[in-house]
Amino acid sequence: MWAMIATWRMALEGITAGGEMLEHGAAAGEALEKAICDIEDFPYYKSVGYGGLPNEEMEVELDAAYMDGNTFDIGAVAAIKDFANPIKVAKRLSAESVNCMLVSEGAEKFAHKEGFERKNMLSDRAKIHYRKRVKETAQELRPYIGHDTVGVVALDQHGKMVVGTSTSGLFMKKKGRVGDSPISGSGFYADSTVGGASATGLGEDLMKGCISYEIVRLMKEGHHPQAACEIAVNNLDAELKKRRGKAGDLSVVAMNNKGEYGVATNIEGFSFAVCREGETPAVYLVKNVDGKCIHELASEEWLNNYMQTRMAPLSE
Numbered sequence: 001m002w003a004m005i006a007t008w009r010m011a012l013e014g015i016t017a018g019g020e021m022l023e024h025g026a027a028a029g030e031a032l033e034k035a036i037c038d039i040e041d042f043p044y045y046k047s048v049g050y051g052g053l054p055n056e057e058m059e060v061e062l063d064a065a066y067m068d069g070n071t072f073d074i075g076a077v078a079a080i081k082d083f084a085n086p087i088k089v090a091k092r093l094s095a096e097s098v099n100c101m102l103v104s105e106g107a108e109k110f111a112h113k114e115g116f117e118r119k120n121m122l123s124d125r126a127k128i129h130y131r132k133r134v135k136e137t138a139q140e141l142r143p144y145i146g147h148d149t150v151g152v153v154a155l156d157q158h159g160k161m162v163v164g165t166s167t168s169g170l171f172m173k174k175k176g177r178v179g180d181s182p183i184s185g186s187g188f189y190a191d192s193t194v195g196g197a198s199a200t201g202l203g204e205d206l207m208k209g210c211i212s213y214e215i216v217r218l219m220k221e222g223h224h225p226q227a228a229c230e231i232a233v234n235n236l237d238a239e240l241k242k243r244r245g246k247a248g249d250l251s252v253v254a255m256n257n258k259g260e261y262g263v264a265t266n267i268e269g270f271s272f273a274v275c276r277e278g279e280t281p282a283v284y285l286v287k288n289v290d291g292k293c294i295h296e297l298a299s300e301e302w303l304n305n306y307m308q309t310r311m312a313p314l315s316e
């Protein structure tokens with residue numbers, strides 16, 4: 001059995017390509033790298049890789065991470081600029097036993113030494129979004145709340161599980177701001193003897209519950225991935241509201257080592273993509289109805305509209 005699940009509609013083409021590799025016996029790590037690189041390279045996604053939205057200084061600082069669920073090797077980069085595929089750098093770092101999480105200049109030096117492709121990641125479309133935002137918030141630049149990190153969990157035919165994330169983080173974030181995505185246990189976690197999970201949403205809140213680790217822990221206790229995701233999201237949402245009066249966006253995907261999956265969210269409009277051996281890759285939309293997260297297949301109309309909106313011409 002092989003399988004892959006990922007946050008958001010944008011992952012569909014990537015996991016389809018990764019799924020074909022898994023079908024032909026590829027290792028989970030190779031398939032996941034391919035899936036995430038495809039998303040990083042696609043210029044119309046505003047939240048991952050090239051075309052990602054900049055920080056308040058108009059720089060695209062990217063975060064990414066990779067975890068091997070067999071060995072617990074972890075590699076991560078945060079606030080890295082001007083490299084085409086942060087996930088590749090994170091995966092490469094996972095082979096190190098120390099210095100495996102590097103930030104900004106340190107991450108860039110490492111990536112340069114290792115020969116990773118350099119690229120100016122600030123696209124013309126992202127510049128337009130930035131300038132529009134500056135006009136809208138003429139008085140004060142504030143981080144824009146909205147989210148779209150890609151998080152992928154993959155299971156290969158040998159039973160190995162890996163997880164990876166890649167993001168430009170929050171639009172208009174402060175220079176140097178790091179969210180949950182490169183932080184182990186928060187943005188991602190994988191244990192091949194159990195399963196893997198990944199999160200997207202307001203990093204500052206996701207980190208308060210170490211939500212990906214919590215989901216894997218719940219699966220280890222025997223919960224189905226769907227129950228594990230719902231318990232983790234609903235509990236963190238409730239705790240945040242109780243203690244702080246509000247909760248940011250929290251959305252998660254998880255898969256166990258049998259290829260069974262689960263998803264949960266506390267927002268409207270969370271989508272995810274999944275492909276599994278013998279099934280056609282598909283996109284689903286998730287709704288939280290009184291604590292139960294229900295997902296349904298995205299309609300053709302929704303899918304077409306999604307791409308049209310992403311690719312529509314932008315005017316200043």
Ligand code: ASP
Pocket residue numbers: 047146147148149167168169170178179180181199200201202203204206
């Ligand atoms: N979780 C990411 C962060 O806070 C944002 C996202 O999911 O888009 O950096």
